[in-house]
Amino acid sequence: MTPRTTGTLDLTGLRTGPAQLWGAVRLVPLLREEPVAGLRLHRRALGEEHGVVQVDRRTTYHSYLPHAFVADRTGDGTPVATYGTHLTDDAAAGPPPAGMPLRLHHRLAKREGRGRLRFLPQHLALEGYLSLHFGGPSVVWEEWSQRAVRQGLSPRAEEAWTGAQVRGLADALRLFEIHPGQCGLLLYLGDTLAAAFAVPHPEDYRALHPTLVQDLYGEQVHHYATLMPPLPDFRARIAGPGIRSVAGLRAAARRQEEEWAAFHDSTMAAGLLGPAYAFRTVRRLGPFTLSRFLPGFRRREENHIGEIITDEAGRTAYLKTFRLSEKQVRRGHLLDQLAAHDWHLARTAAALGTGEAQLGLRLESAGFGALLRQDVLDHYRRQARGPGAR
Template sequence: MAPKAPLLNTLSLKGIEIAPSQVWGAIRIVPLLRRNVRGDLRLAKRDYNEDLTVVSLPDKTVYTSYVPHGLVLSWNEEGQPVAAKGSQLGTDGKRFHAGPASVRVLSRMAKREARNQLRFLPLHLAMEGFLSLFFSGPDIAWSEYSKQALSQGLSPRTEWSVSGQAIQGLADALRVFEIHEHQVGMLMFVSEALASAFITPTPEDYRLLHSSLLQDFYGELLYQYGIYGGTVPMQSQVDESKVETLADLRDAIATLRQDWADFQGLMASDLLQRPIESKRIYTAGPFTLQRFITDLQLKSENHIGEAIVRQDGQLEYLKTYRLSAGQARRAYLLSQLAAQGWNIERTALSMNETLENFIYRLEKAGFGYLINNLVREQARKARRRD
């Protein structure tokens, strides 16, 4: 049996070229090019037209969101070119009407449909993993927790985001920007903040999915950046005094392009080469579909995402979502609780916090329902005294 593709511990653009960016208002898109396209892995889009999608999960819970489309993965285990298959709707779930709204019910975030075909829900696969972090809550019935926390854990766990259509200038940017011949992806910045990264296996897949970036969801901070922020084009030019021949001009332009690529890669350094924690979702022949989260740092950008990796470690597919400060803070607090066995006093001590202040932080983060009312009231009184 062939070895499985590795689980990622960092993200690298090995084998992918960073091209000069294009700017429209607050939107900067950095094209990503792949010169060596193998063609044995393809992605295609499957559109859904429902107002709401409910996905049943193996642990008997459900994930509910607006899901505009799924992606269909097709592959060949012998390395031969394969055709993309995704437009056929087939029997992908069931459709219901709930008054004026329509609802689609799907089974699993990633579902095998044929021998070499897999349907998965882009970004929602990553978000479901984020929502399920520490979902079961405390394993020990600590007296500080509410009955709901002890019986149901964090259920229900919710987050909200905005559609790409709400980010000012994004629709125009996607419409007017040039798509390069070898382009397989992009880095998107809003007011110079990294919004997302997207990579596909082939240029044909990217052309098909380019406009779907408008249907993705993004953090509310990027929505605000789109309204109030701006983008300053990079100032860079050829030194004419050093150009005497066409060869000199070619060398100068090559240097300029490399400087652009290095700078744009540096702009994405909070995602690229950042430590990540990955989980294998599905093994598709020589490829592995996995989701990940960067190590949580409250003073840096934090991202979740999905990737498909080849056996040799080459990145074939990538889609990321930048967590808002609030989302990162909630995940961080839960991770600290889990690391201390959900003992609240021990967690507060490990974070150099008083118990009262730590409970206050939990309440501000939206987790007040995990703590019983008596403990919350005692914490409030202690804070007032202080």
Template sequence: MKFDETSAGLGLRGLQIAPAQAFGAVRLVPLLREHVREDLRLETRPYGDDGPDAVGVRGLADRPDVAYFSYIPHAYVLRWSDDGTAVAARGASLSSKKQGLRTVGGVRVLHRMVRAEGPGALRFLPLHLSFEGFLSLHFGGPDVAWSEYSREALSHGLSPRRERAVLGAYVKGLEDAVRMFEIHERQVGALVFVADALAAMVCFPHPDDYRALHRALVRDFFGEIVYQYAILYDDVPAHRVAVREVEVADLAGLRAAVRRAGADWAAFTGDMAARVLREPLRWQTLHRAGPFRLRRFMSALHPDEDNHIGEAIVRDDGGELEYCKTFRLSAAQVRRAYLLDKLAQHDWDLARTAEALAVTREALLVRLRNAGFGYLLKGHVLKDLPP
């Protein structure tokens, strides 16, 4: 797997930021669509009602010997028209035959992460597109048979490769916030902050799609750091914007002052989410659906900053953001991915990688072991390392 393009962040083209609503440590910032179109719709397709123990499995298209295991409560079905005519969402389909899955030993088997379902329809697994991309980052392991690497690493790469996430229902305050907060008339998404740290950004093509999927936010998964922030912080400070009386002489002046206050609020919130909205991201295009592109992305993996992975659907005509979901990586997840990136950049040569990181070869080996990659190395390489 390769993120083959680096370009601008998600941006907010076609979207507006509305005033936030806060409950405890959770702050939801509504995203409103400026011009609602009808040529792209998205619906959910539940995979049963098995609660948090539901599991999905599938083989990777490029690696049939590798399987992906995860909690998968539902898929999304995208429907579109090529000529701009309206598309009606059809609602959830509950037939397992239509879902294209089978059950083996009580476990669901889904054969593809993304699958076309006839003209103008596409089924995909939300957030799993981005997480699969993250897990498969340099998954093949060393591409040169360096003597330090184990036979297993040279034969099978980073197998197994695993990461942890937390169900939204377990993020303190999120379920109550989703249940109680007002949904705006043109709302199609939200910026989700926990302790004023960006936890996720979600966006859908149509306000009706968002209304149908608003409560499904608690069935998404979030980073462990988001779960910890929700426990550590009881509330967040109120963000207020002031309208100065001396600047208001009539109704027109009041309207202008309110517009300025709204713009100041939107700019402030945009700064809080700058790592996904403005900073360059690494992209990979997964599927073209008529005039739309389904893509996944990843931050630049700076260990001292917050980093996110996610997926988006972008309109070719103007680049308007139609759909997105993001996931905030923990510091440990970033460290692991950062090490893999550096190793791959230097052909998995330990000495060259250590030099690039400005550390000794022994220090690099300790970092690899502590990051959970000790299984890649032969036993005698690790034997004399400090604890």
């Protein structure tokens, strides 16, 4: 069993830069004074859209897989060249295949020799969410169906949108300036935090910046980008009185940057940086650890899943997150509560402050109705309709 820990995200070494705005898209850069020594990331194109990953002997993960990330460790902290993508001559490569290519990948994270690790960005986190209590009921109470006992939550599916489908995102990523020392960003849609992304080195970020349009985004932030009007800009204003020199102007500008960073970190990013997460180690690469994390599934609050590479001191070298929709939070919350009460419906309902019938109908509404026996579900429906209902 891989180790589990609980804690918050540590973004020590990353500081917030001035935001840039395009319509409903706000990008907040993350800057490093010094790159993370001994680790570099590069992209590996997979040449496909639909990929299949063999998670274990009985479980496969199907998703849109545009690329993988490869983490290289140098050992002595010296720089490693970042690999780019490769262009090929279409004529030399021959005609394209007639159908969609399909490739079976072995594991979401795989060691490729000493000092190198290939992993599928974002999908480590998404598979972690999909596998939440995937085995189904731990105790075979009479309410659970034979399917729940035999198959658990298989198959389990969730919906997401690619960045190319998020209105304004491609234009924002193309037009926005990349700052000196930028190693990541926080992406807001309609001033709702959609995703966080950080890498060890500024050159890594420049190479991987375009991949953000190929990432997956949740239903909620997709709607915000589509429906929200253009956002107001946060403009710094320096009062003229009292500024008598270039040094004074520089100090006033620095104070404005510090005030913006403090406001952003304590207010706008509080839903990401404040809560505790459950971390599970996936792989180790020398002094670095690749983990994925799940939130506490707090109702009507921000909830992010993600993956992270940390150094020996626990500082973040790589980070990628995905914001769950309210429906996805509700599903995670229900599964966590059931597991905490040994999948006993009456005890779970009491802990949630509701009736057993209402809990059964909530499970059906969340997409877990097949876990319950049909006669039990019908009984819950009659109870919900009231006395005399047939």
